[in-house]
Amino acid sequence: MSPEKHADELLARIRVHGAIPRHVAIIMDGNGRWARERLLPRPLGHRSGMQSVRAVVKGALALGVEWLSLFAFSQENWQRPATEVGALMSLLEEYIAREVDELREKGVRVRVLGDLERLTPAAAAAVDRVIRDTAHNDRLTLNLFISYGSRAEIVRAARLLARDVAEGRMSPDDIDEEAIAARLYTADCPDPDLLIRTSGELRVSNFLLWQIAYTELYISDVLWPDFGRRELYEAVLAFQGRERRFGRVSA
Numbered sequence: 206m207s208p209e210k211h212a213d214e215l216l217a218r219i220r221v222h223g224a225i226p227r228h229v230a231i232i233m234d235g236n237g238r239w240a241r242e243r244l245l246p247r248p249l250g251h252r253s254g255m256q257s258v259r260a261v262v263k264g265a266l267a268l269g270v271e272w273l274s275l276f277a278f279s280q281e282n283w284q285r286p287a288t289e290v291g292a293l294m295s296l297l298e299e300y301i302a303r304e305v306d307e308l309r310e311k312g313v314r315v316r317v318l319g320d321l322e323r324l325t326p327a328a329a330a331a332v333d334r335v336i337r338d339t340a341h342n343d344r345l346t347l348n349l350f351i352s353y354g355s356r357a358e359i360v361r362a363a364r365l366l367a368r369d370v371a372e373g374r375m376s377p378d379d380i381d382e383e384a385i386a387a388r389l390y391t392a393d394c395p396d397p398d399l400l401i402r403t404s405g406e407l408r409v410s411n412f413l414l415w416q417i418a419y420t421e422l423y424i425s426d427v428l429w430p431d432f433g434r435r436e437l438y439e440a441v442l443a444f445q446g447r448e449r450r451f452g453r454v455s456a
């Protein structure tokens with residue numbers, strides 16, 4: 206059976222079950238290994254990974270997922286060789302240039318979350334453009350996490366709260382979980398229902414540490430450039446088989 210037909214069959218099974226995760230988050234990992242296995246330079250692994258981003262957005266739209274969060278570039282990634290960082294920035298620009306029209310037409314709202322001050326001017330301009338051009342859409346929100354680290358995000362929230370207290374807008378006793386969540390980049394998103402990590406690594410790598418408190422985790426052994434619609438649907442089928450208790454006893 207062709208991979209596309211297999212994916213359609215999995216989609217039909219998911220629909221029979223009915224429970225679709227509202228928010229899917231993905232740690233896209235394994236581009237480097239994918240390239241190494243083929244004796245290719247690492248940036249070509251990232252380029253292939255861009256095709257997987259396309260496939261997963263398509264898959265999420267077909268499923269009716271409302272929020273898709275992709276970890277595209279971590280704060281730690283700035284420490285990679287300049288050529289690789291440059292290649293990733295260029296890919297981000299290329300992805301936006303190639304996809305913006307289709308994303309807009311398909312009802313995808315794109316947002317870019319992280320410390321955007323560090324982006325190259327060209328990448329920052331591309332990011333501004335895609336955010337502006339898709340802001341009115343509401344079928345699927347695609348959160349691209351770029352130059353993002355979860356601990357830094359929490360530190361930023363703490364500073365914002367400290368400022369609100371220091372300037373008399375709130376008292377220390379007003380600080381609760383909601384007040385912290387409201388100062389994260391993800392303030393207006395529901396927490397992820399499902400977090401997928403590819404390439405078999407069993408880590409969360411400083412991604413959405415606050416937000417994944419009750420998220421179901423799914424580790425795929427597939428390297429990101431080989432991850433597509435079919436693999437996304439396999440993850441969702443596994444999610445549908447889980448019993449989510451949020452710390453309570455089972456029914």
Ligand code: FPP
Nearest residue numbers: 233234235236237238254255277296297300
């Ligand atoms: C991890 O693989 C992946 C990244 C650091 C970058 C993710 C980027 C993309 C998927 C392509 C561009 C995305 C967009 C949204 C345009 P790794 O390099 O750490 O792989 P390794 O662990 O095998 O070395």
